Amino acid sequence: GAGVSQSPSNKVTEKGKDVELRCDPISGHTALYWYRQSLGQGLEFLIYFQGNSAPDKSGLPSDRFSAERTGGSVSTLTIQRTQQEDSAVYLCASSSTEGLASPDTQYFGPGTRLTVL
């Protein structure tokens, strides 16, 4: 079956512009995560959506970052007024937690490489 997909695969933008990154999780997965992988910081958690619950935004680095998940499926990560330090690979993951006592395997998409000039 189809895995997690992300678009675009690459995005180059100018400092100060807004960008939107898209994630399509595996069908039926209720949990969706965004992570960021940058050279200096490694892989870090950004935000977590679980079903209809309020998202956990504790990993978002600033108020320029926001994310939404429509209809419990597709998610969009928006970065406003991009800065050079936002350059990184943004990874999305999804997992199924239905009927499980603890989180299940997270399946990752290929990522979006963002370059801010």
Added chain:
Amino acid sequence: KQEVTQIPAALSVPEGENLVLNCSFTDSAIYNLQWFRQDPGKGLTSLLLIQSSQREQTSGRLNASLDKSSGRSTLYIAASQPGDSATYLCAVDDYKLSFGAGTTVTVRA
């Protein structure tokens, strides 16, 4: 805050040798621990997931152990092959994943 450390940072071995990758974490209140593989320019591929109640998990040539009380996990790869060359990441799950910096493995033919 959960801190995850992986040792060594890099490893180079001849083909056929067994690999031992180490991961340590500071907070034992975890649901599970996952090992991932990442190839250059690619996303993450899940290799093994060990639930917090388990001691080890095996898949083919891969075996991962978990000692939650001491905050350690070890990934063993038997009879390494050049195709095993990649970066291996350890991640602890307390509903979100906290990653180590990874061990970059090179298997020489």
